[in-house]
Amino acid sequence: MKTVNVSLKDRSYQIIIKKNIFANIAAHHFSNYKKSKAIIITDKNVAKHYIKKFVSSFNKYKFDIQVIEILPGEKSKDLLVIKKVAEKLLKSNVKRNDIIYALGGGVVGDFSGFLASIILRGIKFIQVPTTLLSQVDSSVGGKTGVNTSTGKNLIGSFYQPTAVFIDPNTLKSLPQKEFMSGYSEVLKYSLINDKKFFYWLDLNSNKIISKNSKIMTEIINNCCIKKSIIVKKDEKELNHRMLLNLGHTFAHAIEKELKYKVKHGEAVSVGILMAIRLSILLNKTKHTNYNLIKSHLNKVNLPTSLICLNSKKKWNARSLIRNMLSDKKRVDKNIKFILLHDIGKAYIENSVSYEKIYLTIKEFFNE
Ligand SMILES: NC(=O)c1ccc[n+]([C@@H]2O[C@H](COP(=O)([O-])OP(=O)(O)OC[C@H]3O[C@@H](n4cnc5c(N)ncnc54)[C@H](O)[C@@H]3O)[C@@H](O)[C@H]2O)c1
Structure with a gap:
């Protein structure tokens, strides 16, 4: 226990x-x-x-x-x-x-x-x-x-x-698709503040996919500790708790675009990669981090592009940005992103130009 x-x-x-x-x-x-x-x-x-x-x-x-x-x-x-x-x-x-x-x-x-x-x-x-x-x-x-x-x-x-x-x-x-969708949130914790946890997850990818009981207990315990620390610091999400939204600004726009006919965690998976891409575009992180995370997502069969989420849809970057702008929880005209300096080092970016957001999204049409 x-x-x-x-x-x-x-x-x-x-x-x-x-x-x-x-x-x-x-x-x-x-x-x-x-x-x-x-x-x-x-x-x-x-x-x-x-x-x-x-x-x-x-x-x-x-x-x-x-x-x-x-x-x-x-x-x-x-x-x-x-x-x-x-x-x-x-x-x-x-x-x-x-x-x-x-x-x-x-x-x-x-x-x-x-x-x-x-x-x-x-x-x-x-x-x-x-x-x-x-x-x-x-x-x-x-x-x-x-x-x-x-x-x-x-x-x-x-x-x-x-x-x-x-x-x-x-x-x-739990159906495998639901299970893996939930796993995106596990990955998120490692990227926010625990590089060692990321490497441990990557090492145990196969055991994760097969829901190995010992590994899953370890993961749940670790994530609950992480969430409890964040909630203790900032219960009402005034600042620090926002880090838990890594990948979610993109994900919410994607979910809205697909009229919520997509698993939240699958949208988060693509959203996380988009956040890393945007971090690279802003010279905040290295390309090798993108490769490491993408390779991990591939190992655990989580989607890495918009086409993986829905190949029939005619994706439109401007429409996704419009979804971000119409987010009712936004407090000013800037779209907030959680980005990475490094794996395990997330930060809050308050202002990003629409052009950079546009360029980031465009890269996910074909991959
Ligand atoms: N409160 C928060 O902080 C917070 C954070 C993230 C997400 N959410 C919310 O969580 C919801 C998504 O939660 P979810 O992903 O757990 O989805 P869910 O509750 O819809 O469950 C997914 C599916 O799995 C089934 N299911 C649940 N447990 C099962 C089990 N053990 N065996 C077989 N089937 C099982 C459910 O009936 C459902 O069909 C969203 O509404 C989202 O907004 C809330």
């Missing part, structure tokens, strides 16, 4: 990483919340694999349990779905001391966290992430939210969970 502390004063919590963790979660509920109902929010795919096991570990203690299944995918991150589930909870007499368990990927986590932050003006919630992306990233740090017709995650809250329980074994049932 590995434990990571997220130190945020009165909002501090622990991340517990352990195989077959469900019994520990039920025991934790018994020790801390004996009189509270366990409200388990999950999606239908996750429920198919894990809900029986999860509920039976709770049944041993005869707690009051309520299971709520939402549809898998982004469409559930919607205010109308929040309202529907909130009303269901209120009708079943939810109490302020009840606990919401988010059993699933980032969608279930973002949805449940947001619901927990508003129902009865806030009840406790616990993350039980089951995708690689949610285990290394979204379950930690307290960003919650839903989508709107004007963009993703534009309504939400910073609301920390009271614990995060991670079972690396749940990755076994």
